[in-house]
Amino acid sequence: MSVAGKQPPPAPLERPGSLLVPTWTKTGIALLYDEVSENAYDIRLKLTKEVLTIQKQDVVCVSGSDHSANHRTVTLRRQPVGGLGLSIKGGAEHKVPVVISKIFKDQAAEQTGMLFIGDAIIQVNGINVESATHEEVVHLLRNAGDEVTITVQYLREAPSFLKLPLGSPGPSSDHSSGASSPLFDSGLHLNGNSTNTAPSSPSSPIANEPKYEKRWLDTLSVPLSMARISRYKTGTDKLRSNAFEVLALDGVGTGILQFYTAQESADWLRAMSTNISDLTLQNMKMANKCCSPSDQVIHMGWVNERLEGTDSSQLYKFKFLALKGSSFYIFSTPPVSTLDWVRAEKIYNLCEVLFKIHKLWLADDCWLQANMYLGIHQDFDLEDQRLYCFSVMAGHGKSHYFNVELGSELAVWEKSFQRAIFLEVQRTGSKTYMCSWQGDTLCFTVDFALGFTCFDSKTKNVLWRFKFSQLKGSSDDGKTKVKLLFQNLDTKQIETKELEFQDLTAVLHCIHSFIAAKVASVDPLFIDSQSIARKYMYSN
Structure with a gap:
């Protein structure tokens, strides 16, 4: 997939310091990628504390009588210099519509005030061209005379390579030979076959005609409470390049959000993850109001669990984990009421589980230090390529292997397991x-x-x-x-x-939990110093 045109300027980013629970608010341009057609469409993202909104561009009538909400009919007067003042891309031979890809400043198309980059050409002088090839539309427009009436409809999901910013140079074909390409601009700002040697009056909007503007309109709002993010292709360990998707609790998804740079993708990923985490914290506080002091929720959130013993492409599945009271819970969907806690897929006693980090994204020298001093090593023998992995081992040899999206999330899980286990040891005695x-x-x-x-x-x-x-x-x-x-x-x-x-495994894990809790009670700083995830993830 290629992205045509100039990259948008960096999106404004704000982290208000006055809020009790800090959140990211952010707005910026991205692409919505369609895996079936392999096309990407321009969108705008608006992130607030609780909602991610996807906007798509559309042309709307801002004044006058709008006779047709979908189609606009515009008459262009070909100019001796500049022609129709527009360029087009696309064509039926590539299964894409013919779209206006450029509008040149102060020329015929711009003077109408009714044409926009991204408009699909439906008719030319009453002739339907929806199934026409690129060359057929170019020929029709160039030989339509001094006055050309075209009917257009703005395509909110036109592939991004069909559109270029206003006045951008962009690639163009050699029109001197009469040839044109549907994936490059065919410039109709040339004179064409005009019979009028005197200058024509400029194309301009008539006073009582409707006026149009291109605006960003809300098309989808995704609530972030209990939402989950994935950078990987569904069920696999294949990482998407500069892209991820957001899925709400009710299953509504954004689709694949693709960004122009790795840095931009990382910024958006961190911002959305932060807001989801903040909302999860609020949900925990509300749940804890209904729980006794010995049954508090320490941490909960989405992870991906690796499925064991499968040869299919569905290697991972979303799971929701929770550390509450004396237990470690594994859910298929988050608990939203008090009664939901009894429907967990698995429940383990915290004293009898062992948390282990498997994979971090560290430089080689960091791994050498981690292995030398802490005994933590990369499990290169594992058959997946996912980063930020940990396992939870329980009694009778049972083990669960999980992955999270960010190193900071891995550090939070490490700290939360330590805290939950230590509290349970002290409560149990x-x-x-x-x-x-x-x-x-x-x-x-x-x-x-x-x-x-x-x-x-x-x-x-x-x-x-x-x-x-x-x-x-x-x-x-x-x-x-x-x-x-x-x-x-x-x-x-x-x-x-x-x-x-x-159950020897449960006993050994219990011994480990009690000894670690004893050390933590004597020297808390020692336990913190052993956290390889927190030490390196936050710095990265």
Whole structure:
């Protein structure tokens, strides 16, 4: 797809500092891309705190009697210098209409005040040309005499390459040979075959005729509350170039919004994501008014989940995640009422899940540092090309692999999982699991204050107890058995405790959650320093 003409000036951008919840307001020119026809149409975007509005240009009657809202009939008087004062593009041979692509200043077409770039020519002197080729329309216009009556209709969805800004030079064909091309301007500002050697009176609007203006009109408004954004082709890991689409909660979508530069695309993506996040925060605050202090929503939002075990092109599907109270929720659609929380696809206890970052967009030297100090590495063996990926591992070996659109979103999810898990550990205080060793049924407790305790399930007699600081290592068979290595405070010797659990993964995740929460309670800055996502994403 090519974009003809000059690039529009940078859109005005404002982030009001006086608002309690900061939002982006933004207006600018973009393209609406049609994947079927592979054409792009000029649009204007208006972003407010709560709504994204798409506008398309149309010609409207601003005064006088408008006899036909769709068609306009205009009489042009061919000038000795400048001819009809317009150029055209398009033609039936390329399955596009013949469209006015240029109007030259102070010449016949502009003087009428009724013709505009983007007008499709319907008739020439009463002859219908909707199915005519480019060359046929050029020939008809050049040989129509000194007065040419044309009927036009403005095309709001004319492909952008058919239109050029007023007076822009643009490419043109060699008309001296009589040849013309439907994808390049055929200039009808030349004299043509005129029989009048004296100057004609200029084409000008008659006093009682309707007057027209080209204006941007609202065609679609997309509410941003609970909306989602995707830069990828539906269900795949193929990233669109300088483009994305916005989908509202009710499924209404903008279509593919394409931008002239990568920077412009990134600016719009950040602005819309910010407003969606701000509205999500407001929804969380409203939901939390109906929840007890121990059941608050910490964070929620849209992600893409990779589908496992599929060979189709539908590799990813939208999911809505929420961290609320003691649980991690996975929804197909957002919960909008209190009753909706029971219809989650999956619900996991936060103490028994493990959050892991898989892919960030970092420079090579940053990855070297991340791998050396934090043990985080790029999973190049993964079969997709999506950036900003994380997984959530749960009990019984279950795992979910997610992707978000921005690095800042990944950083928020990392921070939110940490906070939600730490709060749940502190609220719960302890978790006890049934286990066994050498035929004996035992209970294993992880306690935020006391550390690890193992006792007989029948007699309740404590068999051993160790603090978190005494745990020096562990190993497991990947199935049910684990060895915990503790240092005896008196002898300084390592003691090995072997246990067997039905759901070993959940127990190991719980141990990790309690230890991380303990460290955070002692040294919060240490936990923040370990956030590779926050450290590098915000700087990028």
